[in-house]
Amino acid sequence: MGVAGLIFDGLLALALAWLAWQSTRAVDLFHAVVSFIVFGLLMALAWVRLEAPDIALAEAAIGAGATGALLLSALDRLATHDARRRLLYEPATAWGFWIPAGGALLGGLTLAAWKLPAPGLGHEVLAALKGSGVDHPVTAVLLNFRALDTLLEIGVLLLAAVTIWSLGRAPSPVAAMPSPALPALGRLLFPVFVLVAAYLLWRGSHAPGGAFPAGAVLGAGAILMRLAGARSWIRSSERGPWRWILSLGLAMMLAAAVTGPLSGQAFFEYPPGTAGPMILLLEVAAGLSIALLLFALYLRGEPRDDGPWPDGQRGDGQREGVR
Amino acid sequence: MTVYLSLAGVLFLIGLHGFFTAGSLLRRLLALNVLTTAVFLLFVVMARLAEPLDPVPHAIVLTGIVVTVSNTAVALALVVRIAGRVRAHPDDAGSGSRGDAG
Amino acid sequence: MIPETTGPVVLFSLPLAAAIVVFIRPRWAVPITLISGAMLLATALWVVVAVLQHGAWRQDIGGWAAPLGIGWTVDGLSAAMLLLNAAVGLAGAVFHAARPAGRTPVRDPRFFWPLWLFLWGGLNALFLAADLFNVYVALEFVSIASVGLIGLAGGSAQAAAWRYLLATLLGSTLYLLGVALLYGRYAALDLALLAEVIEPDLITAVAAALMTLGLLLKAAVFPLHFWLPAAHGRALPAVSAVLSAVVITAAYYWMVRLWFGPFAPLLGPEVATLLGLLGAVAILWGGLLALLQRHLKMLIAYSTVSQLGYGLLVFPLAAAGAVQPAWTGAMTLVLAHGLAKAALFLAAGAIVLRHGIGRFEALGGDQRGAVIAWVAFAIASASLVGLPPTGGFVGKWWLAQAAVATGAYFWLAVLMLGTASTAAYLWRALQAAAQPARVLPDRAPQDRAPQDGPAALSPALGLSALVLALASTALGLAAPIVARLLDAGLAVPG
Numbered sequence: 006m007g008v009a010g011l012i013f014d015g016l017l018a019l020a021l022a023w024l025a026w027q028s029t030r031a032v033d034l035f036h037a038v039v040s041f042i043v044f045g046l047l048m049a050l051a052w053v054r055l056e057a058p059d060i061a062l063a064e065a066a067i068g069a070g071a072t073g074a075l076l077l078s079a080l081d082r083l084a085t086h087d088a089r090r091r092l093l094y095e096p097a098t099a100w101g102f103w104i105p106a107g108g109a110l111l112g113g114l115t116l117a118a119w120k121l122p123a124p125g126l127g128h129e130v131l132a133a134l135k136g137s138g139v140d141h142p143v144t145a146v147l148l149n150f151r152a153l154d155t156l157l158e159i160g161v162l163l164l165a166a167v168t169i170w171s172l173g174r175a176p177s178p179v180a181a182m183p184s185p186a187l188p189a190l191g192r193l194l195f196p197v198f199v200l201v202a203a204y205l206l207w208r209g210s211h212a213p214g215g216a217f218p219a220g221a222v223l224g225a226g227a228i229l230m231r232l233a234g235a236r237s238w239i240r241s242s243e244r245g246p247w248r249w250i251l252s253l254g255l256a257m258m259l260a261a262a263v264t265g266p267l268s269g270q271a272f273f274e275y276p277p278g279t280a281g282p283m284i285l286l287l288e289v290a291a292g293l294s295i296a297l298l299l300f301a302l303y304l305r306g307e308p309r310d311d312g313p314w315p316d317g318q319r320g321d322g323q324r325e326g327v328r
Numbered sequence: 329m330t331v332y333l334s335l336a337g338v339l340f341l342i343g344l345h346g347f348f349t350a351g352s353l354l355r356r357l358l359a360l361n362v363l364t365t366a367v368f369l370l371f372v373v374m375a376r377l378a379e380p381l382d383p384v385p386h387a388i389v390l391t392g393i394v395v396t397v398s399n400t401a402v403a404l405a406l407v408v409r410i411a412g413r414v415r416a417h418p419d420d421a422g423s424g425s426r427g428d429a430g
Numbered sequence: 431m432i433p434e435t436t437g438p439v440v441l442f443s444l445p446l447a448a449a450i451v452v453f454i455r456p457r458w459a460v461p462i463t464l465i466s467g468a469m470l471l472a473t474a475l476w477v478v479v480a481v482l483q484h485g486a487w488r489q490d491i492g493g494w495a496a497p498l499g500i501g502w503t504v505d506g507l508s509a510a511m512l513l514l515n516a517a518v519g520l521a522g523a524v525f526h527a528a529r530p531a532g533r534t535p536v537r538d539p540r541f542f543w544p545l546w547l548f549l550w551g552g553l554n555a556l557f558l559a560a561d562l563f564n565v566y567v568a569l570e571f572v573s574i575a576s577v578g579l580i581g582l583a584g585g586s587a588q589a590a591a592w593r594y595l596l597a598t599l600l601g602s603t604l605y606l607l608g609v610a611l612l613y614g615r616y617a618a619l620d621l622a623l624l625a626e627v628i629e630p631d632l633i634t635a636v637a638a639a640l641m642t643l644g645l646l647l648k649a650a651v652f653p654l655h656f657w658l659p660a661a662h663g664r665a666l667p668a669v670s671a672v673l674s675a676v677v678i679t680a681a682y683y684w685m686v687r688l689w690f691g692p693f694a695p696l697l698g699p700e701v702a703t704l705l706g707l708l709g710a711v712a713i714l715w716g717g718l719l720a721l722l723q724r725h726l727k728m729l730i731a732y733s734t735v736s737q738l739g740y741g742l743l744v745f746p747l748a749a750a751g752a753v754q755p756a757w758t759g760a761m762t763l764v765l766a767h768g769l770a771k772a773a774l775f776l777a778a779g780a781i782v783l784r785h786g787i788g789r790f791e792a793l794g795g796d797q798r799g800a801v802i803a804w805v806a807f808a809i810a811s812a813s814l815v816g817l818p819p820t821g822g823f824v825g826k827w828w829l830a831q832a833a834v835a836t837g838a839y840f841w842l843a844v845l846m847l848g849t850a851s852t853a854a855y856l857w858r859a860l861q862a863a864a865q866p867a868r869v870l871p872d873r874a875p876q877d878r879a880p881q882d883g884p885a886a887l888s889p890a891l892g893l894s895a896l897v898l899a900l901a902s903t904a905l906g907l908a909a910p911i912v913a914r915l916l917d918a919g920l921a922v923p924g
Contacts, residue, residue, distance in 0.1 A: 011331070018335040025339050029346025029359045041358050048365060055332060055372045056381060060389050067397050072361070075397075076354070079404040083354055083411050107341050113636065115337045120633060121614035125378020129498045142383035143390070151387060153491045153500050157555060157567040158391045160446060161574060164548050165398035167453060168578035169405040171541035172588075217390050243456055252450045259443055259450075265492070272439045274493035295394065302401035305408070340607070347600065353592070360599055367607045374614040385613070388563055392606070395570050402574055403595055406581065410589050 014054060021047055034083065038076045045069025058213035059143050062205070066221030071299050074228045078305065082176070138280025140211040147215065148284045148291075152273050156258040159291055162298040163255050170241060175306030191233030198226030206292050210281075216288040220295025227300040239300070241307045251301060254294020261287055332373050339366035353407045357400060364396050435489050437477040438502055438558050441512055444470055445551030452543045459543035460527045466547070467520035474509070474516040481509045481918050482911070488560065488622070496620035501560040503621065506918035510765055511557040511676075511683055517901060518675045518772045519550045521894040522668035525776050528890035530783070542582055542666075549575035549672065556680045562609045562619040565684060566602060569648070573598040576677055579669040580661050590660035597647055597657040605644030611637035624692035638693045642685060642705075649681035651742065652712040655735045659719075662731035667779020670727065674734040675772035679764055682741050689745065690757075702749030709742025710844040717851030721858070726778045726788045729859055730771070733852070737767045737814065740848065743829055743841055752832035759828025761916050762909070766813050766821025766902050773810035773898035777803040780891040781863075790859070795867020802892025804863050809899035811856040813906070816849050821905030824912075 024047065027040035045068040052061035130142050130150070137145035147155050202223040209215025231237060239247045261283055265274040275283045301308075339362055346359030368389045375385035448466040452459045481487075486505030493499070526542060552571035559565045573595065580591040609619070615633045618624050628634060650658040658678075662670045689697055689705075716736025723729040744760035780803035782788040797804060813820035826845060833842040905912060 014331040018331050018338075021335060022338050022342065025342045025362045025365075029342060029350065029355060029362065034352060034354055037355060037358060041361065044362075044365075051332065051335075051369070052372065055376050057372050057375070057386050057389070059386055060368075060372065060393070063390055063393050067393055068365075072397055072400055075401055075404055076358075079408050080354070082408045107345065110344075111337045111341050114340065115334060121374060121377070121611070123374040123377040123382075123614050124617040125375065125380075125382030126384045126497055126617050127378050127380035127382040130383050131380065133494070133498060143386045146383050146387040147390065149492060150494050150498050151384070151500055151563075154387070154391050154564055154567050157552075157564070157571055158394050160548070160552075161395050161398045161567065161571050163450075164545075164571060164574050164578075165402050167541060167544050167548070168402050168574055168581075171545065171578050172405050172409055172581055217394065243454070248454045252453060255446065256450055259447055263439070263443055266436055266439050271490055271493040272435075272442075273491050299397070302398065305401070305405050356596060360596075360603065363600075363603050364606070367603060367610055370607070370610045370614070374610070378617075382617075391563075391567060395567060398574065399570065399595075399599055402577060403592075403599075406577070406588060406592050406595065410592055 010054075017047060017051055017054070021051065034080055038073070038080055041076065042069050042073035045072065059215065059218060062213070062218035063221050066218065066225045067299070070225040071221070071228060071303065074225075074232070074303055075305075078303065136280070138275070138282075138284050139209075141209060141213065141215065143213070144209050144215045144284070144288075147217070148287055149275070149280060152258075152262070152287075155291065156255070156262060156273075159254045159258055159294055162295065162302075163252060166251060166298050166301040169302060169305060170307035173306050175237075175304040175308045187233045188235075191230050191235065195226055195230055198222060198229070202226070202292070202296070206288060209288060210285065216291040216295065219288075220292040221299070223292070223296035224299030227296060228303050231300070231303070237300075237304060237308060239297075239304065239308050241309055251294070251297055254290045254298075257290040258287060329373055329377060332369060336366045336369040336373065339363075339369065353411065354404075357403050357407070361396065361400060364392065368392055434477070434480040434484065434487070437473050437480060438489060438504055440473045441470060441477070441516075441554045442551065442558060444473075445547045445554060449544045449547035449551060452547060456540045456543070459540070463523050463543050463547060464520075464527065467516070467523050470550070471513075471516040471520050474513040477504065478509045478513050478915065480504075481506055482915055486918050496561075496623045497618045500564050501620055501622075502558040503560040504558065506915040507683070507686075507761060508557045510761070510912070510915055511679065512554060514679070514765055514768045515550065515553050515557065515676050517769065517898065518672050519546070521772065521776060521898050522546070522671050524890055525671075525779065525894040526666070526668040528888040528894070530886060530888070541578070545575055545578045545582070546668075546672075549579060549677075553676055553680055557683065560621045562612065562621070562624075564619075566606050566609060569598075569602055569605070569681075572677060572680065573602065573648075576673060580665045580673075582669070583664055583666050585664075586660075587664040590657070590664050593657040594661040597654070601644040601647030603644070604640045604647070608637040608639075608641035608644065611640070621687065621691050625694070628692050628695060630695045634693075635696060638688070638696055641688060645681050645685045645688075646708070649678050649685065649738060650735060651708055651738060652715055652735065655712070655716070658735055659728060659731045662734060662775075663725070663728040667727075667775050667782075670731070670779075671772035671775040674731070674775060675768040678734060678738060679768050682738060682764065686741075686744065686761075690748075697745065697749055699746075699749055702745040705742050706746030706841065709739035709745075710841070712736060712739030712742070713844060713848035714739075714851065717848060717855065720855040721851065723855075724790055726782065726790065726793065726859060726862070727775070729855060730774050730778055733774075733814070733855065734771060736848065736852065737771065740764075740767075740826070740829070740845070743845070746841060747829065747832040747836065747838060750832075750836035750838055752835045755828045755832040755835065758913050758916055759825050759830075759832060761825075762821060762828065762905065762912055763825025765912070766825055766905050769898050769902035769905065770810040770813040770820075770822065773806050773895045773902065774814070776895035776898065777807040777810065777892065780887065780895060781807070783891065784887055790862040791865075791868055793862040794865030797863060799887045800892065802889060802896055804860075806892060806895035806899045808860060809896070809903060811860065813899065813902040815853045815856060819906045820903045821909075821912075822902070824906045824909045 024040045024044040028037045031037040049061045049065040134145055137149045139145050202219040205214040206219035262273040265272050268276050343359050343363030347356055350356045371385040371389050375382040444466055448462055452462050489502040491500045552568055552575055556568040559568055577591045577595050581588045611633050616627050647654045662674050713736050716732050720729050720732035741760050741764045744756050747756035781800050784800035785792050813822040816822040816826040
């Protein structure tokens with residue numbers, strides 16, 4: 006596999022570098038965004054080559070899928086308002102600056118990274134794996150050893166949704182239906198998405214998978230359905246259930262974290278023997294949360310009961326509403 | 329591994345260059361995403377180099393991907409709302425302040 | 431007997447839980463926030479007392495010790511910061527709740543409360559953290575909450591929020607790259623663990639540089655301060671208060687944690703002098719720009735750029751040998767600045783509400799309805815300038831002692847020049863109150879005069895500012911206790 010692998014890696018790396026270059030330098034914004042999406046997909050391949058299948062799944066669904074959808078939908082609004090202003094001080098874009106500076110930076114970083122001994126914590130994780138409640142090391146790290154990071158990260162997702170809601174209303178969905186086959190295809194595919202997500206979720210306890218890839222796939226499926234013309238159910242009304250459902254992930258993680266001190270142990274320490282079931286419960290909650298919040302992020306605004314404003318007429322952000 | 333390590337460095341450079349020389353708000357965001365991908369690549373390469381395979385950087389990168397998409401979503405929601413306003417004053421450096429906040 | 435480890439748990443979980451409740455039921459937002467705020471203030475006080483009595487401690491989250499798990503550091507400095515956060519959080523919440531409805535443009539008032547509580551929780555997580563990647567996630571948490579809060583003011587504040595977002599994201603990414611290099615070298619993310627194993631080699635130096643650069647961006651230190659004046663000047667008063675007082679301080683706090691912790695072997699004279707010089711330029715440049723401002727809130731925002739420079743003086747002074755006075759002085763100064771700056775922003779908010787416009791020409795004349803606010807402004811200014819017996823005075827006194835003890839008269843001169851410029855621009859602001867009333871001919875639509883008379887403004891607006899200003903003064907009066915608290919540290923260098 007040696008030489009063939011090396012050639013594959015080399016070609017992949019070249020493609021990735023070129024696509025990254027395209028996404029930052031291409032003149033046409035649409036070209037840039039599409040390059041970025043393909044960049045994400047090829048990165049998923051790179052993660053597989055680096056033996057990181059969990060990350061590959063998440064990158065394909067979130068990095069390429071959800072981010073791509075977000076970018077394209079924003080591009081719709083931006084293409085007519087492309088702001089070519091400079092917000093930051095721009096050093097000379099001349100090659101005379103970037104080639105030597107870039108070369109020095111690249112050299113310095115590569116030199117520093119080259120000498121990395123990379124001892125890693127693999128031994129420690131494997132040693133503690135038995136007491137963690139799951140068999141898959143990455144899941145053990147995410148939901149037991151470093152569960153606080155995961156809690157904060159679900160918090161970041163919820164916070165991002167709340168922030169986006171605070172900025173204004175969700176714009177109306179894309180009006181044009183590119184192909185009549187899309188809704189039919191969507192209806193066919195969505196159960197597959199749900200099945201794959203459930204499978205990944207269940208699989209996470211003993212193999213690559215878990216809440217993140219599952220939530221990512223489900224969220225991507227929801228976005229696909231929206232693109233295929235489905236109407237979003239989510240409403241921001243305080244009387245409806247959606248605010249509860251979106252907050253469920255973070256709420257459950259907080260509740261699980263607090264059971265520790267309540268039973269005389271450390272914060273976020275699972276009561277003895279319950280680590281497995283609790284992790285499964287948290288995985289389900291986190292997975293659902295990730296899926297729904299990704300979809301809420303895609304809506305790019307607060308989905309109110311009385312429908313979104315017509316796109317472009319009132320203009321989100323120009324309405325200085327006073328309640 | 330050399331290949332991916334170099335790739336990480338190159339991506340970092342492309343991202344940095346793109347960030348500082350971008351003319352469009354959206355492109356700055358894309359450059360930032362490329363930048364974070366470069367950092368994730370470094371993490372995973374190190375995980376791969378460790379003996380046995382180190383799962384902690386994998387967890388870190390998974391968390392990082394979700395945080396990045398959250399940031400991107402907020403940034404896009406913001407960009408879309410200020411883009412309309414910005415067109416009216418192409419060289420406006422921000423009203424109400426005197427100083428070097430240009 | 432409730433163990434003291436419960437304190438940090440409450441400080442972390444309560445704001446987040448309250449934020450969720452307030453998100454689900456906005457109707458109860460104000461009472462829930464105020465009650466939670468009071469509980470958080472009490473808990474923070476309890477933690478401070480616990481540290482004073484028992485010394486610092488460390489908590490392992492999930493029962494897993496480093497390097498596998500994440501930890502929390504509860505020592506004098508973090509306890510003090512948690513208390514600062516609680517004080518500003520509660521005062522800001524009271525201020526915002528007391529604002530007259532329908533006067534100033536707010537994007538959507540319903541979303542202020544969950545964002546406020548989320549920011550509170552994120553900042554607490556940041557002050558408690560002892561793990562480098564945990565810090566990254568907490569920093570992102572704080573950034574997004576801040577962006578949301580800034581954007582609530584609508585209009586041009588959203589452009590300011592965008593610049594802040596870009597700057598802070600770039601900072602986070604640089605920081606994360608540094609963390610990656612450190613992890614690759616040492617396979618450890620915990621502060622205490624790293625401090626034991628670190629060696630001053632190339633990789634560590636590069637990592638330290640990257641992480642510091644990222645934090646400098648977030649702390650708006652010269653020359654990376656471009657995003658701050660607009661963001662802090664245009665936001666709602668309560669938001670500006672927490673941003674200038676706590677969010678900036680959190681970034682500075684992490685610089686100090688890193689350089690007096692794991693990176694201490696790298697803190698050579700060149701690095702220390704460089705950081706000190708950045709601080710010195712920030713003090714003078716920020717002060718100069720503040721003098722040129724004609725809008726009250728912009729003046730205070732530029733003052734933040736200037737004041738944080740004092741904090742950076744701890745590096746050269748400590749590296750030169752006067753560690754104890756430099757540390758105590760800088761931390762006391764930063765705490766006093768936090769309280770005073772928040773008081774200034776809240777007072778300015780009340781004043782602008784009273785007069786309808788923030789430009790100096792309009793602030794004269796009848797001050798009924800804003801008297802408490804102006805008094806608060808004056809007291810807070812005294813602390814910022816460094817008049818005895820305020821906290822600002824104590825901090826600068828310690829720093830001056832450190833400078834004299836090490837013969838570093840350059841830094842002493844910077845200190846005095848900075849104090850002079852601070853006095854100058856704050857005096858200018860106070861004088862605006864004494865000028866006769868003037869009706870400005872061309873009022874922009876958003877600078878509407880208040881429809882009701884000055885009596886319609888709640889006294890709580892000025893009172894929230896006054897309490898913070900008095901707290902900043904009390905910090906000076908309680909100087910010995912503060913010094914003892916700051917000593918109870920895992921981070922104080924030997």
